[in-house]
Amino acid sequence: MPSPNKKILVSYFALFRERAGRSEETIQTHCETTADLYRELSERHALKLASDRVKVALNAEFTTWNARLRDGDHVVFIPPVAGG
């Protein structure tokens, strides 16, 4: 049985913002976990960074790649940043 459709707010930072061409978007998805969602969006926006180089936050707290998504969640993908 496919996972129910969820509405997720996604925010992008740094080079993800650039690659996605937006700061945030609300998407409808069947993804179950943060990893699924990253895979889906990574393909859609060519985010081009392996997930072990990326942090994911769920509702302003860092979480893991197997965290489950619920309708109305706010997901943030954070790449590392080095400039100074």
Place this chain on the structure above:
Amino acid sequence: MSAFRLSVAPIVPQLEARQVAGSDCGGFASFEGWVRNHNDGRASNRLEYEAFAELAATEGEKVLEEARRKFGVDRVACVHRVGALEVGDVAVWVGVAAAHRAEAFAACRYIIDEVKHRLPIWKKEHYQEGDTAWVNCEADSDPVSASEVAKPASDYSRQTALAEVGVLGQARLRSARVLVVGAGGLGVPVLSYLAGAGVGTIGIVDGDVLEASNLHRQTIYSFADVGKPKAELAARHIGRLNPEVQLEVHPMRLTPESARSLIEAYEIIVDCTDNFTTTFLISDVALELDRIAVFASVYQFEGQVQVFRPGQPDSLCYRCIWPTQIPDGTVGTCDLVGTLGPVPGILGSIQALETLKIILDAPGQLGAELLLVDLMNYTQTRFLVPPEASGQHKTCRAHARAEVDVRFLDLETTMALESAGDQGFDVVDLRTESEATAKPLHGVAHRRMSVEELLLEAEQSQDRKILLVCSRGVRSRQAALRLRELGFPAVYSLAGGWRGGSTAA
């Protein structure tokens, strides 16, 4: 001849002035102290100066060095008479030549004030009535000029008025020792605000020279200083901002070899670098030596800030968020992806504020979290890190050990370039064409190519022995690191780079 000296012979100002003259100078200021015919209402006809010569000489040199640093002038000199002098003789002469008159006047004034105040030189006056008196030179200066020349002390009243600072907080600031790594876009506001606040000792680490492309975001520097070492330029500026601050200048890159001894000497390390390699190094050494680290970094209109307090149960080192070394080049630097000056300005200001809060033990400090600041939309978010992800650092230490082992141990070599061919190395020159033309590599077979070209080619055989060369050993070290990370074990960097001439010591 040293720039400060004591002289038993009469001082001839025109001769003295020659030693500071230079065609690069547009202004010259001098001061002459003369023997006058009265003191304190009594007529005098001659006097004698006596000095504790060794101490006077070293202290005199110190004063001149301070003037050089504070006012950015190179050409300074001072000569003080000792022995018997007649009325009208020149007792002391100070000369400063500089690019412009303002710093020449200021430095000249500074030198004579400090010389009169600090040097162990005593004056014996012979009065017309036949009696004599020893007069301390400084006590001798009349009250009007004394108050006029009195150095204004640093004034922290605008911050001590805060309940979070006060007299106690100011004392804490004064006894703090902070190391700022990187005097660039982040480092400039950090250094400025820490010095302004009266942080007692500030170390400045930067191995780069100023480039014209730095100036849009590194606004304490001058266009005229392009090409000069940034650590020293920063020290000069900060020294003028607050002369009370003790500055320790380290004009070098933070390397695995230098990091321990440098970081050990400070309580708080502020990471203002622009590359992951140094950030991981700072985090690893701070963890090992139990030092607080304040990290920040910038990407275009955004930035990240993080504080590491080792020893605290919820402490968060850099590896707690990013467990394994991120290769430089994974995401862009300011050089590559661009930024607007105020962005590192604001992120560096946050770093400075956080550093001051830590010293003052003020409320509201960042905990186990990553602060994300987006200056395009003016939003900021504090992302909390779950407690189990931070605190013990067992995994962080393991990662650090594993990476240090493969990466840093023998990355740099000091071998003579001429012998590299015999030892089976392919020598690769990473410099640009113009650099290579200016200082050609000779005595060894080599090829010139970019890191990208090298990467493409290197894929053909993983075991090739490669020696990378650039002009200062920085680019070659980074490239060697990158190749090692990609699984090429026999890539080395020529330490210090190719400076022209022979590599033989």
